[in-house]
Amino acid sequence: MKAFLDKDFLLSTETAKELFHNYASVMPIIDYHCHISPREIAENISFRNITQVWLGGDHYKWRLMRANGIEEQYITGDAPDKEKFMKWAETLPKAIGNPLYHWSHLELQRYFDYHGVLNADTAEEVWNLCNEKLKKPSMNVHNIIKQSNVEIICTTDDPVDSLEWHKKIKEDSSFDVKVLPAFRPDKAMNIEKPEYLDYLAELSNVSKIPVTDFASLCDALGNRIQFFDSMGCKLSDHALEYIMYQPAGLDEIEAIFAKRMSDNIPDELEQLKFKTAFMLYVGKQYNKFGWTMQLHYGTKRNNNSLRFAKLGPDTGYDCINSYSSSAQMSEFLNALNCTDELPKTIIYSLNPNDNAAINTVIGCFQDAKAIGKLQHGSAWWFNDHKMGMTDQMTALANVGLLSNFIGMLTDSRSFISYTRHEYFRRILCDMIGKWVENGEYPKDMNYLGQMVKDISYNNSKRYFGF
Numbered sequence: 069m070k071a072f073l074d075k076d077f078l079l080s081t082e083t084a085k086e087l088f089h090n091y092a093s094v095m096p097i098i099d100y101h102c103h104i105s106p107r108e109i110a111e112n113i114s115f116r117n118i119t120q121v122w123l124g125g126d127h128y129k130w131r132l133m134r135a136n137g138i139e140e141q142y143i144t145g146d147a148p149d150k151e152k153f154m155k156w157a158e159t160l161p162k163a164i165g166n167p168l169y170h171w172s173h174l175e176l177q178r179y180f181d182y183h184g185v186l187n188a189d190t191a192e193e194v195w196n197l198c199n200e201k202l203k204k205p206s207m208n209v210h211n212i213i214k215q216s217n218v219e220i221i222c223t224t225d226d227p228v229d230s231l232e233w234h235k236k237i238k239e240d241s242s243f244d245v246k247v248l249p250a251f252r253p254d255k256a257m258n259i260e261k262p263e264y265l266d267y268l269a270e271l272s273n274v275s276k277i278p279v280t281d282f283a284s285l286c287d288a289l290g291n292r293i294q295f296f297d298s299m300g301c302k303l304s305d306h307a308l309e310y311i312m313y314q315p316a317g318l319d320e321i322e323a324i325f326a327k328r329m330s331d332n333i334p335d336e337l338e339q340l341k342f343k344t345a346f347m348l349y350v351g352k353q354y355n356k357f358g359w360t361m362q363l364h365y366g367t368k369r370n371n372n373s374l375r376f377a378k379l380g381p382d383t384g385y386d387c388i389n390s391y392s393s394s395a396q397m398s399e400f401l402n403a404l405n406c407t408d409e410l411p412k413t414i415i416y417s418l419n420p421n422d423n424a425a426i427n428t429v430i431g432c433f434q435d436a437k438a439i440g441k442l443q444h445g446s447a448w449w450f451n452d453h454k455m456g457m458t459d460q461m462t463a464l465a466n467v468g469l470l471s472n473f474i475g476m477l478t479d480s481r482s483f484i485s486y487t488r489h490e491y492f493r494r495i496l497c498d499m500i501g502k503w504v505e506n507g508e509y510p511k512d513m514n515y516l517g518q519m520v521k522d523i524s525y526n527n528s529k530r531y532f533g534f
Contacts, residue, residue: 084501119149127384157191366418416445423463440472
């Protein structure tokens, strides 16, 4: 029997072990999509206890605690940090088969040198050990990032953001990790939201372009894209229920926008037409500036309206949306491609049933302008576990080129989540190792090793132009 979480964790063949230890594990990390705070990086904060760095904002853990019957005061409420940690320690042993069990123990090993098992019996020991470690200068945010071998971080930022914290990070000569903004204009697109007009006022103020119609909305967004580009931005990101394509003439789009400006919510079809026009405009802008467009779809958010009213978004009440349409996805991409304005694009679906469809669609729009110009994004959110990652990469390999895949991201709000890259690399190496030892690919370690290094790091650095 293998030991729990030993050096060969998840590596079931000799080829896999060689690929991981000699090639994958030594590569730096490019975390091209996450939700960590640039302000906390700029201020180089330290954490008073393990709860702050581990449970704050982590809706993955919150969902498991709720499933274990933990009262909300110990999750997002005002219970003392130690009591929240103890409740997580009670929950974790029940999470067999869940990636959080592995992630949590990898984080304890890599950042706190704790090689035991966290449960109710060991919780006091782990609490004290971690908190003593967190008092050391080596555990401030800058040093956590550096010891994680992180080279580049892309945060997630609204168009109205001043990016003041990115400026401060850039000016700090003591910190050599690149921290770049990523453009997330969801609030400018979501015309149906009650707060939409308030947001347009904010966008008008920041851009110095009064937004009165769709044309001026585009001008204001173009102004902010130019500003983000000047700050080193190379990616956008969009949260969509699905990738829509419902084209309409400019006059109709202006009429829909005018309806919203008069404080009336457009109907569902009008919303789709507006959002299509919006996405076509920003997609062309991304192509102009050489950015990559990330499309995250397949989510139904904020399902628990009672909890949403109390806690707000991103608190653990989202689910997979089963609606998908490869036809609309391909039509949207084709509309940009017809005018040679399709940017590099990464497509992620929260629904694992979409894997094959995504891979067939992106294969229609690859060209020589960029290797792997369209990417099937890594297994996302509810899929970033062993099965989900293996299924996503296998589907990509089946009909595309796994070797050109740009690999993993954390999509996290935690500074100690970089072990997710290790977790991904172990699964990647194990999958390839099995293929090799099953006689499905020759054991050419020079080529295989380079492939693993590329997927782990080189491909993303080349793809984004960092």
